[in-house]
Amino acid sequence: MTLFWILTAVLVLIAIAIFVIPMYIGKEHDDAASRDELNKAFFKDRIHELEEESQEGLVDSQQDMVSDLQQTLLDDLPVTEKKQSIHVSPAMLVPGLILIVGICYGVYGAVGSSAKVEAWHQAVNRLPELTQRLMGDNAANEPLSDQDMSDLTLALRTKLHKDGDDPMGWLLLGRIAIANRDGATAEMAMKRAYDLNPVDLAIRLGYAQTLMLSGKPGQSELARQLLRQVIKSDHTNVQALSLLAFDAFEQKNYQQAVDYWTMMKTLIGPNDSRTPMLTRSIERAKMRINSADGSAVVSDPTAIDETTTQPKTQNLDTDKQVTATIALGKNVVLPKQGDIIISVHDADGSPMPIAAVKLPLSTKFPLTVTLTDKDSMIPQRQLSSLSEMIIKARVDSDGNVMTKQGDWYGQSSQTPLGGETAFVINKQY
DSSP: OHHHHHHHHHHHHHHHHHHHHHHHSOOOBOHHHHHHHHHHHHHHHHHHHHHHHHHTTOOSOHHHHHHHHHHHHHHTOOOOOOOBOOOOOHHHHHHHHHHHHHHHHHHHHHHOOHHHHHHHHHHHHTHHHHHHHHTTOSTTOOOOOHHHHHHHHHHHHHHHHHOTTOHHHHHHHHHHHHHTTOHHHHHHHHHHHHHHOTTOHHHHHHHHHHHHHHOOHHHHHHHHHHHHHHHHHOTTOHHHHHHHHHHHHHTTOHHHHHHHHHHHHHHHOTTSTTHHHHHHHHHHHHHHHHHHTTOOOOSOTTOBOTTTOSBOOOOGGGGGEEEEEEEEOTTOOOOSSOEEEEEEEETTOOSSOSEEEEEETTOOSSEEEEEEGGGBSBTTBOGGGOSEEEEEEEEESSOOSSOOTTOEEEEOOOEETTOEEEEEEOEEO
16 A cells, blocks of 8 residues: 555646646746837838839838838837746645645545555455465364455455466365355366366366366366376375265266265275265165166055055155254344345355255244255256255345354254254354
């Protein structure tokens, strides 16, 4: 900002110079010289007229008249005086200078963006702090609000504008864009990071994830190649195996998905909290394999159809939804206007919602809501692709899926697809 104010001061000084200099270096007035030139012009015109009148015989004594004109011109010669210049006192300049400075800064204050420039510099200065909070390095683990995310994006873009060869900066921008559901920016940033450092595993994973979310056939194949390269370099990379398993399941290659999930179970061990979720994912994929082979999946072996005396098969559509019952805490104060945003997130804690619904704030609590694939945020990744999930509910006043300071919220424990859960909104960001 110091440089900004210096530049504005220089511009104002230039405007002042344009105003002052002509007043001190103006042309000197010489009224006598001007009158002398005018008399000479009249004399020449009258001589020319006398010559014409003499030729026409209208004038008898031309020489006498010329002598009279010459005498008249001599009599009208001005007395030589010292040329005078206009005297300018400082008191005459002060009002003008005040007016110029007032107009310059007044106009800028009215139509300029000094507040935005100041906010921009503050956001740039907060980049290290916001980056640590995003990566979860702060002890309080305070979540980023909407304004924090906006400031982080602005500061990061400024940094990358100055230093565009920072692959980790582009990777971070891509991850923020994914969280903000900005697919175009995410793909651009991840590709730039990959072009700068194609051997980094984290960058390969981020770029592959972005390509998968795009849903384009050619890009999905490139994503698979990148993930296989990661597995080739690091056989224990669970994240790459998870993405490959998800992709295989989406492509209805259930046996390959089972293989990848089985490898993950072996790597993380039986005591890991993710093991039950992987077990359910494997069972679900095997059910799809049996269903594709023509085998009936029976939910209750004793359930017999009264007309056919044959086992009833389970309606698989109920497996593609999740139901949540949400209550409101006694200490919660609802705003006068707003919405209730209910979102489904991956059980790994990803901030990006997979599905979401918005209900009016006038809805009575406790409320029960069922989310299905129709509520998915991205067509390429539907709610039914999750075997385990977390459901969050937030009282919001601006309709943004992202959290902000002061919002009341609640969330469920890990819930399987097709299951039911209940929780209370009683916490505040």
